[in-house]
Amino acid sequence: MYMRRVTRKKKDGITVAYLHHESWPNVRDECERLMLGHFSPKNGDLDQRTELTTKQTQFFVALGLEPPPKILGIHPRT
Secondary structure, X not given: OOOEEEEEEOOOOOEEEEEEOOOHHHHHHHHOOOOEEEEOOXXXXXXXXXXXXXXXXXXXXXXXXXXXXXXXXXXXXX
């Protein structure tokens, strides 16, 4: 798969990024596969995202974005 990020500055000063060679339905479907799991063992709670697929990683890189952290929250029980 080939992807490239193209940025263009509009007259109003807003910079827009485009992903070439990937349709919006494909990007949306792939991004919807990213899930957040909430786990509640006896010692506390854990919020963790699923592993990124190769395509999801390529989207984040092409857009110049950091992917979300794998662990979003750890809440030990006291």
